[in-house]
Amino acid sequence: MPNNHFKRGELYSVINGMASTAVARRLQKNFRNAGLEITIEQWSILYHLWKEDCLSQQELCNRTFRDKPSITRLIDNLEKQAMVIRMPSKTDRRINLVCLTDAAKEIQNLTIDLANQTMSEALVGVKKEDIEIVKIVFQKVYDNLIL
Amino acid sequence: MPNNHFKRGELYSVINGMASTAVARRLQKNFRNAGLEITIEQWSILYHLWKEDCLSQQELCNRTFRDKPSITRLIDNLEKQAMVIRMPSKTDRRINLVCLTDAAKEIQNLTIDLANQTMSEALVGVKKEDIEIVKIVFQKVYDNLIL
DNA sequence: TTGAATTAGTTGCATAACTAACTATATGCC
DNA sequence: GGCATATAGTTAGTTATGCAACTAATTCAA
Numbered sequence: 631m632p633n634n635h636f637k638r639g640e641l642y643s644v645i646n647g648m649a650s651t652a653v654a655r656r657l658q659k660n661f662r663n664a665g666l667e668i669t670i671e672q673w674s675i676l677y678h679l680w681k682e683d684c685l686s687q688q689e690l691c692n693r694t695f696r697d698k699p700s701i702t703r704l705i706d707n708l709e710k711q712a713m714v715i716r717m718p719s720k721t722d723r724r725i726n727l728v729c730l731t732d733a734a735k736e737i738q739n740l741t742i743d744l745a746n747q748t749m750s751e752a753l754v755g756v757k758k759e760d761i762e763i764v765k766i767v768f769q770k771v772y773d774n775l776i777l
Numbered sequence: 778m779p780n781n782h783f784k785r786g787e788l789y790s791v792i793n794g795m796a797s798t799a800v801a802r803r804l805q806k807n808f809r810n811a812g813l814e815i816t817i818e819q820w821s822i823l824y825h826l827w828k829e830d831c832l833s834q835q836e837l838c839n840r841t842f843r844d845k846p847s848i849t850r851l852i853d854n855l856e857k858q859a860m861v862i863r864m865p866s867k868t869d870r871r872i873n874l875v876c877l878t879d880a881a882k883e884i885q886n887l888t889i890d891l892a893n894q895t896m897s898e899a900l901v902g903v904k905k906e907d908i909e910i911v912k913i914v915f916q917k918v919y920d921n922l923i924l
Numbered sequence: 925t926t927g928a929a930t931t932a933g934t935t936g937c938a939t940a941a942c943t944a945a946c947t948a949t950a951t952g953c954c
Numbered sequence: 955g956g957c958a959t960a961t962a963g964t965t966a967g968t969t970a971t972g973c974a975a976c977t978a979a980t981t982c983a984a
Contacts, residue, residue: 652842652922655972671940688962700941702964707939724949724962752918763910771899775803802942818970835932847971849934854969871932871979 657748664744666737672708673741675701676730680738684717684729695772708734804895811891813884819855820888822848823877827885831864831876842919855881 654670661668668676678693679685685693687701694701705728708714713734719725753761801817808815815823825840826832832840834848841848852875855861860881866872900908 652919656922658972669939686962696940697942698963699943699965703940706964722950722962726963752921754917754921756914756917760910760914763907764914767903767907767911770902771800774899774901775800805942816969833932843970844972845933846935846973850970853934869932869980873933 653748653752656752657745660744660748661741664740666741666744667711668713668737668741669707671704672711672713673745675704675708675728676713676734676738676741677745679714679728679730679734680742684727686719686725686727688725690728800895800899803899804892807891807895808888811887813888813891814858815860815884815888816854818851819858819860820892822851822855822875823860823881823885823888824892826861826875826877826881827889831874833866833872833874835872837875 657673658670661670661673674694675690678690687698687705690696690701690705691698696704705714705716705726709716711733712731714728714730716726717729719727804820805817808817808820821841822837825837834845834852837843837848837852838845843851852861852863852873856863858880859878861875861877863873864876866874
């Protein structure tokens with residue numbers, strides 16, 4: 631039994647029960663209050679497309695740390711809401727390029743402002759250098775488990 | 778537009794896409810490989826009951842940062858698998874006390890070992906003091922958003 | 925003591941996640 | 955060229971999550 635047993639268990643439940651839920655739920659609420667009918671999961675797809683448009687579904691899997699079926703359904707739902715369209719790649723017919731519509735471009739600034747505002751609320755009292763440490767720890771965890 | 782705009786956006790997607798999924802998915806896989814038919818969400822309930830048995834559903838909500846319907850269904854599924862039973866409180870008939878069965882007690886040591894092992898794999902190369910910082914940051918985030 | 929407000933838990937509906945099994949296209953080796 | 959293998963994406967089935975609306979029991983105050 632490792633000697634740091636309980637600490638790790640505690641960390642585990644913190645990560646699992648709190649990290650994504652508290653921030654995500656608040657951001658979702660802020661979207662709703664602003665009249666935006668979009669989930670944070672859908673927004674996270676748009677967020678990556680705003681950085682670089684017309685990515686393949688596989689590339690979205692890599693960048694959002696989701697598996698392929700999850701991306702398929704998220705794109706399905708975003709397509710229903712006319713936020714993105716699937717464009718068959720001309721060089722590889724297996725690939726769908728996921729491209730933004732004008733509707734998605736219109737909500738970019740508003741939603742990113744809301745996200746920044748939410749992160750500001752969430753990070754009150756947290757030192758900048760500690761945020762950097764959290765990012766580094768998460769990246770290491772991801773590398774340890776996935777690569 | 779806040780000047781630390783992109784950093785926070787990045788942190789957001791890291792928290793949302795990676796934190797719970799990578800560790801949780803690995804732990805789930807380790808459970809499955811050990812022949813355990815239990816989800817990590819169900820395990821997180823058992824984890825709190827091993828620390829203190831016969832908690833109310835509301836108390837489990839507080840300790841696992843979940844809402845009431847989530848707890849209701851997790852307990853439903855755990856009850857189907859005969860891991861817990863609902864016992865009506867004698868002092869307040871609105872309350873269900875959720876108590877462990879022998880089957881749950883049997884898997885306690887094995888699953889906690891697997892969880893510690895998974896956290897050890899996940900935290901390779903991460904300094905102990907950085908883990909503490911992550912915990913403190915998450916607690917602050919939670920306090921900022923919920924309280 | 926009765927009636928409003930609070931608290932504990934459940935149910936219905938929608939979205940999202942993972943696994944496993946599947947189709948279709950592309951690549952690479954003989 | 956042709957077959958094995960790899961890659962991109964979809965579908966089906968189960969579990970989990972969030973919200974809103976609901977029932978039942980308790981508390982508290984007029």
